Amino acid sequence: MPRIAKNLNTGLTADCTELAIDPETGGLLQTRPAFGGNILATIVCADTRPQMATVRPRVMKALEPDENRKGEIEIIDLTPEDLSSRTEVLEFNPLDEGEVDITEAEIIVSGGRGLKSPENFALLEELADLLDGSIGASRAAIDAGWISYPHQVGQTGKTVQPKTYIAFGISGAVQHRVGMQSSDRIFAVNKDATAPIFEFCNEGYVGDLFEIIPLLIKEIKRRRKS
Ligand SMILES: Cc1cc2nc3c(=O)[nH]c(=O)nc-3n(C[C@H](O)[C@H](O)[C@H](O)COP(=O)(O)OP(=O)(O)OC[C@H]3O[C@@H](n4cnc5c(N)ncnc54)[C@H](O)[C@@H]3O)c2cc1C
Incomplete structure (x- = not known):
């Protein structure tokens, strides 16, 4: 470009x-x-x-394919040299086990300052495991040292586009929003009805995450059993 x-x-x-x-x-x-x-x-x-x-990748949604649009196919003769890359792979370092790549996740359960302590991320993990999802976080949670940087969503973290993004105790600051606004569906739980995240989520619940997460976990387990 x-x-x-x-x-x-x-x-x-x-x-x-x-x-x-x-x-x-x-x-x-x-x-x-x-x-x-x-x-x-x-x-x-x-x-x-x-x-x-x-x-930036995943900031915008790709358009649905439009079968009515037709392009003209132009056949171009290329030599093998034209197709060879001048990039050389020197080394391949896969992520260590335990490191996360939330950009590929279909479900992200994300926590912010509202979680109040690193121990409470265990609650999120339990929910994420049940949903087969990954853990995201706001920068406030990263800066507080509650969870590691690869989980950070936002302007200075990862840009994600999961099918479902569930935000617990995240206010929805613009720097967070730019990293997750293209998610297919955004659910937010926040005890402050005026939190900015309620302006752009698909479904918002005003309430205490410490009540709502255990209830969700209980209900998912109950449904799985029955
Ligand atoms: C240059 C720059 C880059 C940045 N990059 C990023 C970035 O990449 N990602 C990012 O996230 N931020 C980024 N930020 C920071 C951003 O501006 C916000 O400060 C941050 O997103 C706030 O995180 P938060 O929503 O977790 O915390 P807060 O804004 O403090 O929100 C906490 C929320 O939790 C709610 N809450 C509290 N207790 C409960 C409870 N018991 N139940 C339910 N809800 C509760 C509160 O009502 C509140 O809305 C950046 C800022 C700057 C200046």
Whole structure:
């Protein structure tokens, strides 16, 4: 992409977390974290065309395939050299056992400052195990040392797109939201009815997570038995 942008003599904003169109100018508003993630900068390509941006993986949903669209197939003769990569694999270091890759998870059970202590992540783990899900966390929980960084969801953590994201005791700050807003369904439990997460979740429950999680665990176990 940088090479194409350079050849077209235009700009490129890489790794955007949001795209929008300026209704007045029709320009593409390209938002991405800048200065080490300390601000969200909205960048416009005012003078040159085309406007080019790349998007951080999983920030946006892929469109459903449209079978009605037809493309023209152009056969190009390529030599084996054209297809050979100049990238050389020097080493392959798989994740250690116990390390997590939440970006591939279909269900994420996530905890924030509302969990109050590292021990309470055991509650989340029990629920996540029952649902065959992975554990996510807000930066507040990571910074408090309650759980390790690979679990962090958000602007300075992982961007995830599970089928189900369940947030317990997470307020829904914009830096968290950009990492999980494309999840298929977002459930939130928070004791504060004005928490921002209620503005963008699919289903929200105002209540105490310490009451709701044990009830959920009990109910799932009961249903599995019957
Ligand atoms: C440059 C920068 C980058 C950042 N990157 C990230 C990032 O990648 N990811 C990220 O998550 N954040 C990030 N942040 C931090 C972000 O701004 C928020 O501070 C953070 O997400 C807050 O985490 P939280 O929701 O767990 O905590 P809080 O905002 O403190 O929210 C805790 C919530 O728990 C609720 N609660 C408390 N007790 C209970 C209970 N018993 N039952 C139910 N609910 C309860 C409260 O009502 C509250 O809404 C970043 C910030 C900056 C400046």
